[in-house]
Amino acid sequence: MLRMKPLSSPLRDAAEKDAGSAHLYSAEQVEQSIIFAVHAGDFLARIDHAAGELAFIDEPFNLEDGSGGPVREDAVQCSASPMVCSHLSMIATTLHNTLHVLEPPSEPSACEQYERVTTLVAATEAERDGGGCMLKAHLDTLAELNTDSLVQLQVKQLEKEKKERVLCGFRAWDMWLRSVVQL
Incomplete structure (x- = not known):
């Protein structure tokens, strides 16, 4: 939880500054918070400004553990893969919810x-x-x-x-x- 507070501070500061506007966060602010998370080492990502894409470059399904040896089935601790998968899932959920805040789905006519x-x-x-x-x-x-x-x-x-x-x-x-x- 302590790691999430600094990650969300740019978004929280922007929300306090523009409390009355319909769109609280600009694309630049969202991008900046993602860049802060990348710099903090929370995940590895590549941002392609020309194509407007965010690509995660983690390898969550790598079959080797951090020591370079193969993963054993009878290992006591799980490898980093499940942790990375759950972390990426949490980030994807957060980004999805942020998009719904920035651009709410339109009502059908x-x-x-x-x-x-x-x-x-x-x-x-x-x-x-x-x-x-x-x-x-x-x-x-x-x-x-x-x-x-x-x-x-x-x-x-x-x-x-x-x-x-x-x-x-x-x-x-x-x-x-x-x-x-x-x-």
Whole structure:
């Protein structure tokens, strides 16, 4: 915990300085805190400014321990690999949460919400009508079908379902357009 406090101090200081703004941290501030963590030796990373990438250069799945010898299965202590993996996982989670603070996910528009609801309603109605994902084969001919004909039957069913989804999408779009025109 003592190591995390100095790592988060640049971000905390920026939050105190810009307490009222919607975006507390600039890209430069986030990059600076990552660079501080790299300089402190918390992890190894390479920042490519031209491509805008952050590459971790640790080798967490190295099969050798720190002494240069191979890892034994009956070893009392675990190798550095699990510790590095958990540390990288923690860093990835922190960076992911920081991104959500910097750029919160956008809410879908009313049009997108309407399309999603109508698509779900149409799919539910199709399922209730029995047009769901059932393969249509008679029990008499089931014994005569081989794998090739079963695959063909399944492909036909998938194509039919795809066409139905497209038609449902067109119907939803048409209903939405009619409701917009009426407004």
